[in-house]
Amino acid sequence: MSPNVTSTADFLLELRCEEIPARMQAGARADLEKLFRKELDAAGLKPGAITVWSTPRRLALIAKGLPLATEAVREEAKGPRTSAPEQALEGFLRKTGLTKDQLTERDGVWFAVTEKPGRATADVLAEAIPAIVRAFPWPKSQRWGAASLATDSLRWVRPLSGIVAILGEDLVELEVGGIRSGYATLGHRFHHAGEITIGSAHDYAEKLRACHVIVDHVEREGIVRTKAKAAAEAAGLVLVEDEGLVIENAGLTEWPQPLLGRFDEAFLAVPPEVIQLTARINQKYFICRDGAGNLANAFVCTANIEAKDHGVAIVDGNRKVLAARLSDARFFWEQDKKKPLALQAEKLARITFHEKLGTVGQRQDRFIGLADAFQGQLADSVPAAKQAAAILKADLVTEMVGEFPELQGLMGGYYAAAEGLPGAVAAAVRDHYKPAGQSDALPTEGAAILTALIDKIDALVGFFGADLKPTGSKDPFALRRAALGVIRLVTENELRLSLGQLFDAAAQLYRAQGIAVENASAELLAFFADRLKVQQREAGVRHDLIDAVFAVKDAKGGGEDDLVRLLARVHALQAFVTTEDGTNLLAGYKRAANILKKEGAHDQTAGAHGEGTVPPTGEEDPLVLVDDPALKGVAAQFSHPERTLSYQPEPAEQALIDALDTAEPRAEAAIAVEDFTAAMAALASLRAPIDSFFDQVTVNDADANKRASRLGMLGRFRAAVHKVADFSRIEG
Structure with missing residues (x-):
């Protein structure tokens, strides 16, 4: 007969040892609860609340309302049919460990039915606690005493000296590594001599408090x-x-x-x-x-x-x-x-930055050259930034930073100020590591913003160019953090600059030093797109819209790499696609793109996704949109808006032509002055004409002239949309 499963009791476990490092205690508490729950779940025991405490000398766990016994369990495994070959039955018997006469036959199928009687919880705990102790994942552990000569001896963070295990008021008798459980524990090392007898989980904390130990x-x-x-x-x-x-x-x-x-x-x-x-x-x-x-x-x-x-x-x-x-x-x-930073900086030639990327001294030389690549808003700060760049890493070889590496940059700023360098230079040295994280403050002065960008861009270009980019969850050179830092520095300071040009300039500086670094601008821009999506997620910006804008090509075929302009375009696009006009235009775009794709009207300037970049001319030529040689000759008549058709267009067809004639220059003019809301409004005017076109016009007409011209119209419509964003990347 199984024990009474309706009774419950509280369980106390204390594992006592010498000082547990403070940094390990939070993890140890979590691990103790996790392992304890795992052992109980395996036995079918469900405790109430579990509390775990720690002090320097003990880990303690109290499980409330633990059943005094597990319930009896009836398990059933379905086997082969009774008519199955003998080999199938033999395999089932081996799996279950039963004999044929122990099987149950039901509706022509063999079943293995086993009854597992309930067990006393004390017996379960007596097996579980030693298993928990031996499996405990301390970051660092040790063996001790004579038993430590054996490699399979007990390991613990410090020598384990005592175990208290009480269920209700009864001792759970167990032994781990020669240490037997008991009712006795110890109080404060200095304020209480001798042992303390614990009666149950209920008096544990208060008895220890009386002996100058606050266990919580x-x-x-x-x-x-x-x-x-x-x-x-x-x-x-x-x-x-x-x-x-x-x-x-x-x-x-x-x-x-x-x-x-x-x-x-x-x-x-x-x-x-x-x-x-x-x-x-x-x-x-x-x-x-x-x-x-x-x-x-x-x-x-x-x-x-x-x-x-x-x-x-x-x-x-x-x-x-x-x-x-x-x-x-x-x-x-x-x-x-006593030693100027310029003199300290000479030692950097002996410090390796990375085996593939030269020395820290070479980095500083590149910093000076890269500062010249910044113009526009930061042009006035370039002289101070170059002066700072020459000593940017000099504090790495100082005594103070050798003792406190956390102070690199900060101490350089103090030393620069102490030797009388201009305040902007000292600030640029001090703040060039910023921001260290998403919530870290940004540099506020122009030269400091510049050096912060230079430091991160040099590292990103070097490691990507040497094929040392992050993989999966691994990012040993903190390049994701560096990219997020650049994004924050650029967007929060509203800096108008071309990331691609800066990446190219940095790569050239590496190669000028004889360091083999490939130009990884395209990879870096894709990497920045991913980081931007992560950063903007909390602001509610859709990731597909960032992709759609990053895919836009300029007149020279380059991608969008001005982050301020990009985000302005993304925000306007997000506002637009949530409107009825935006939703319907997207549907019309996808229909047009699908027809063009089906007819072999591929965009010759498309990227990896096969859709949507605007050719350098700004026009999309139907001659490259149509694969059928018979159609190419007649398609030329619609290569440009001013050309007339060789047939009388249908009303909906003419309406689309007129709408494109109006919308294209409006959108281009708006984009030119970065009024992306107005550009979206221009596109919105195409919504009704494209809907009517699809409803009333047969694109794949039997007449080759009409078919080619209408495919050309759809190509022109797609090109007009792509000047704002690559709609093929927009979900929905």
Whole structure:
């Protein structure tokens, strides 16, 4: 008889060890819950809520309302028919592990029916917990003790020292790597000596709290956040909020006690970012600002004990450690300033950028040359940008950036200012890595915008030209981020420039240095189209419309590569295609395109999709639209609008000719002044004539003259539409 499946109990699991790195705790909590649920699902157990906690010394899981037993399960597998060959039956028996006399026959078919009795949940857990521990995916783990000589011995992030496993009030007896489960755990390392006996999941958190352990990591984070802020405010200061530091301090302590300390004001001569990084990365301290927003000579550290002297000794010890770190930073700052950035930049010739793309020194030479390719709105900023380009990466060889790589660019700006270079040059060096992400601020000065573009374009052209472009989810050189950075710099600053020309100029600079880089402008523009679609998705811009505009060719056969103009065209197109006129015109376009395609009237200037680019002349010649030699001679009469037909056109046919005669110049004039809304309106005037044409005119007339002319009209209609966008790429 199976156990009572209606009874439930709460289950507590604690896995205790030496200090778990704070950075691993969030992942460990998620992994513990995932593995626990997987084991329970396999056994047919459905718990209620599951809570997972972590401290530096333990992982804890509480599963509410766990059934005390699994239900009995009847499983049925359908086999071959009773009349099937003997070999089929033998295969079924091997698969099920049964004998023929154990099968059930029903309606001429063999069935394997097995009954699995219910199991006590404690027995399931006794098998599941060791499996979870042994399968735990720590980023780094270790073996320990005499057993570690065997390669199959238990691995854990730090030596596992204790397991608590209680279902209801009963111990779940199990053993992992020689460690047996029990009721006993340990409290705070310093505030409580000896073991604590846990009775059940219900008293676990409170018994630990009484022994100076707050097991709930979220509660500890709240204490760090609140008390650190209060400590700063008590001194008349403002805490610089840092949620990552809150989580890390909570992960380093079981009884967090934020304390405010002071350091020597003389250290404030060092750039504030250096002080913040020194405090944050090396010591896990918060920093503070005064009422004016300036960095204060104060820090907040988080102790793990409630000291009898209210933390005086702890703060003093932390102050001394921080002072030593800041002394090193100040030494680097002073030493680096002794050598001008131009002199530092000479060392870049010895640093490889990439084995296929030369040195960092060569990059800087290319930066200077690429600055000359920027004119128009940025022309006035080119001199300052070229001056900055010559020292753009010089801070990479400084002592400070060697210690804190996160400060590259920023320190270059400080060193440029310290040696008296113009403010625009210092800003251009400081901000050339921006934007580092989608939410990062953009450079604001012209020279800084220029150097930010130069840095990213040089990298994109080099890696694409050397066939080192991103593949799938892999992007080791962060080229997707670089492309998004260029898109933001161009569109948010409304810069009117040709990306294709810049890509070509950058490729030529590589080749002038003897570096084999192929011209990858076409690939890069396609890559930018994909990135633009990703970036514009949140703004509600349709990806197919971006494709449609990117496919438009100019009078020289080049693609659209002015991102500001492109987006203006896309926005006008999106507004148009949502209207009734836009929807109907798109339907008419697709019908015309299908007829032309069916009749072999292919667009000779079409791209990869086989549709829609405008020839360099701006006209689409029916002579290349018709494959039938018998029709080519007569098609010439409709090559241009001013030519007359050799027959009397039908009314709907003449209406389309008249509409094209009016719409084409209107659309061209609007496009010339970048009034894309007006261009769409011109196209909208073709909607009714093309509808009537299809309703009232037979395109594939038996008369070769009429057939060729009417195909020519459809070709002319398609060409007119393609001057605005490649409608073949629009969905719907």
